[in-house]
Amino acid sequence: MKCIFFALIIATGLWACNSKPSGQTGNHDMADVHHQHPEVLGDPRAAEVMAIHDSIMPRMEDIMRLKKDLRKEIQELEGLEKSTTNTKRIAEAEALEQRLEQADQHMMGWMRQYSPDTLTDLSDEGAASYLQVQKTRIESVRTAMQQAIASAESYFKEK
Secondary structure, eight states: OHHHHHHHHHHHHHHHHHOOOTTOOSOOOHHHHHHHHHHHHTOHHHHHHHHHHHHHTTHHHHHHHHHHHHHHHHHHHHTSOOOHHHHHHHHHHHHHHHHHHHHHHHHHHHHHHOOGGGGGGSOHHHHHHHHHHHHHHHHHHHHHHHHHHHHHHHHHHHO
């Protein structure tokens, strides 16, 4: 009984240490940090970069769903009798799964390297240059994601 009591006390203490003060919600992760910086910095170019990011971030769920669906499709096709058609569909599904994975990694890579804190240490020209590079990179991420998703969705429509 004493062990349970002490375990509850420890658990309560750990929970309290991890709790946020009232008014704060959610996890404080990299996405939260990125969303706060354009307003803090007041730079509309930074806000534009993050707006592109924010517009495509929900599509990450589509990427995960499609990768899962493609894996299932591959397993089902591998369980069928070997044929030229099945072999071709497996290869196509594997290539699409790889494209989705690359798009996913492209987004994760951009988020890891994007550092809005850098702007406070740069001159106006340096900040403008940095944000232009970041805009180009996130637009590239958007294109890769949109193309990979469209291709995978088309694969399933042809089925």
